[in-house]
Amino acid sequence: MRAKTERRRRNGQFKLLDRFSSLRDALNGLGILVVEQHNARIHLVVATCVLALGLLTGLSGLEWILVFAAIALVWMAEAFNSALEYLADAAVPDTHPLIGKAKDVAAAGVLISASFAVMVGLWAFIPG
Template sequence: MNVSKFFKSFNYAIEGIFTATKEQNLRFHLVSALVVVIAGFYTGLSTTEWLILILVMALVIGTEMVNSAIERVVDLASPEIHPLAKQAKDIAAGAVLVFAVASVIIGLLIFLPKWF
């Protein structure tokens, strides 16, 4: 294994994260995650609840990043408007929505019993 290549791959990944933070939707998810973390500290969540929330936040943010990557690849491959390109982008966005809605439900199931 080439150690230099291995560490370069981390730099590429970090660069990808910074590039993705330019996306409005990803910034919204990051701010939402920050709000959840702050609320979690004030609520006094258990280790299991933290693990669930961290996993859910990572899934939403990761899915949003994959969605952004898919959108860029589709735009590169099909610069003109094409029905299949639109479907690919819509499906990827739909996947983010599924995870985001599930994360809201999970958050409510964790926080509401503690607050009320």
């Protein structure tokens, strides 16, 4: 975060221009995620296919909500996992067992969210 933004926060002044700056930073982070993280690109392809399939099959309102929620959950988990990996690598460039455990646990979060997304997809797309 920029020092200028930090000063404004401490002074209690937060302007609309700062909101746009925060949005730009978030979009930059999304770009980094897609460009640098292979799994994020896989999530992008899968999410696009799922959304196209949803349009073709005519999902109900509830099904759309759950599909969007599952996609968002997977993307959030992937973003947090990547952020943790970047921070860990910057803080401790050498191999460290606790850093390895932290990365594995964060990856487990992605796996859990992706497993949930698969369950939602099965429920939404397989006639019951």
